[in-house]
Amino acid sequence: MSENPETDQPMPLVSHLTELRTRLLRCVAAIFLIFAGLFSFAQQIYTLVSAPLREHLPANATMIATDVASPFLTPFKLTMIVSLFLAIPFILQQIWGFIAPGLYRHEKRIAIPLLVSSIFLFYAGMAFAYFLVFPLIFGFFASATEIPVAVVLLVWIGVVDVQYLKKIRPYVIIGCFVVGMILTPPDIFSQTLLAVPMWMLFEVGVLCGSLIRKRSHEPDEANNDHNDQPPATQP
Template identity: 70%
Template sequence: MSAETPEHDQQMPLVSHLTELRTRLLRCVAATFLIFAGLFYFAQKIYTFVSAPLRAYLPENATMIATDVASPFIAPFKLTMVVALFLAMPVILHQVWGFIAPGLYKHEKRIAMPLLVSSIVLFYAGMAFAYFLVFPLIFHFFASVTPEGVSMMTDINSYLDFVLTLFFAFGVAFEIPVATVLLIWIGVVDVVYLRKIRPYVVIGCFVVGMVLTPPDIFSQTLLAVPMWLLFEIGLFFGGMIRKRGEHPDDDPVSPDDGDQPPATQP
């Protein structure tokens, strides 16, 4: 077995790979559907919870509105489906891990598993950050700049599209440490280069904060600073790993002894 062969590598026909992929995809769909079935009864309460940051800043006697006939049903239904997908992420990542793990070295598994777990934790953290800190600032700003004589009464579908976009944007933004470690691990960049371009990264964080938040310096900083700190965390952990292919465990292995070095030739 060559040094480029992953641990426990076995030849499998394409049909077997496709069959396994189908099985794992079906498991992901089943997990999402089961969670959705359990949450559907609470769909209205889930929407009420998600819309609370906006309703807190609506003018007195103002409410959210539904401009489409089916909106009172469709909006909570859609939100519940998205929530079910988010909650099923651990199961989905487990299936992804089970599919790719046989092709990894033993030391790569020690790196990949924490990355998978941390990616979903960081995504949840980004969503929580948006809901509890960013949304109140955004909706307070929007309410404060409403022209006189205009009543702020937001459509429930429009609100849902808006918050889902921000949930996804902040969730992805909080993946910066994972992305940084991955880029270093696969050799696209190195720690020295990332430290060199740190000033440009900081500027980029503030630009992203300016795009995703209202045009006030406080909310912009509230997003930019965490993004920069997350980049520094990824840089710190990225400096503790070696690039893929430079690890001493990239030696021939056997199914019985794991990552043992090759025997010395006589």
């Protein structure tokens, strides 16, 4: 049981649940209505959203599908997410409509500006990420994909040793977070999202370098074992 502060009359729990179900169904219906209107433009939406990434791909590089159904499912999923984003004002309005009867009058005066500002800040954050953060991060990732290859080549030609790379691992981790701090907005979440993939790329390079050195030493060890065998005695 809960009480309405305006009337001080108890409201049955079943009524709350019924209203909640109704508002959730309205939110789902709004999302699917927007999706139905955008589905025919799914490919154009995919092209628009992926533009910051495609602009920073290396020369003659293209985006590829990693699954048979990806060319169809990826624009489909992206259009569904865009529909959810466009439906946010209506969803927030439904949330407000559900909780408003439980608020006092002075609380409602505070909540309405909060609702409007939340919608504005939501879309402002999306615009900031699309036009500023995404190009910066994608540009860095496009240039950093060579990290495993560079590490493997350095180990292969003998410039650095795998043990040395493992020894400097703490400094590499710190360097990744410093780069993430410089290239991302001033918050630990964005910094971590950029630093951890860089660190993982380094670890992949160290792992591949270890496998290469191990295979390159196997023939030498086999020859040494053969040479260490005592000569056969003549009868």
